[in-house]
Amino acid sequence: MALDLEVGSYLLPESFGYSTDRIEYAGHGPNGIRWAVRSGNLCLSRALEWDREPLPSSSLRTMEWYHQHRFDTPEEAYVVWKKWARRMEDDGK
Numbered sequence: 001m002a003l004d005l006e007v008g009s010y011l012l013p014e015s016f017g018y019s020t021d022r023i024e025y026a027g028h029g030p031n032g033i034r035w036a037v038r039s040g041n042l043c044l045s046r047a048l049e050w051d052r053e054p055l056p057s058s059s060l061r062t063m064e065w066y067h068q069h070r071f072d073t074p075e076e077a078y079v080v081w082k083k084w085a086r087r088m089e090d091d092g093k
Contacts (some may be wrong), residue, residue, distance in 0.1 A: 010074055012037075012081060023077045024054055034070035034075045043069045048084045 006011045012021040026036040034055075039070035045068040053069070054060035071077035 007074075010078075012078075021081065023074045024082070032072075034066070034072070035074050036070055037077050037081045044084060045069050046080055048080070048087060049069060 003072065008025040010023040012023065021039045024036055024038050026034045028034070038053070039050060041053060042050040044050055047068065051069065054065070071080065
């Protein structure tokens, strides 16, 4: 049986001590459909830092915050997560 469903979340293969890392559909942001890399209540930024995600109504959710923590495609989000994962591997050596 084939399901005709859209994917809303991708489970990432490694965790590095955080709760399960995943790429999730994050809704329609100011610039359209956006994706986030999440681990628990943290979001990965383009600067490869995990930050707490502010509530949608928070004044901390600025356009700069969206630019740093949202990605246009799940593939773009994966590339950023993979850079973070490589950095964690290198730090562990």
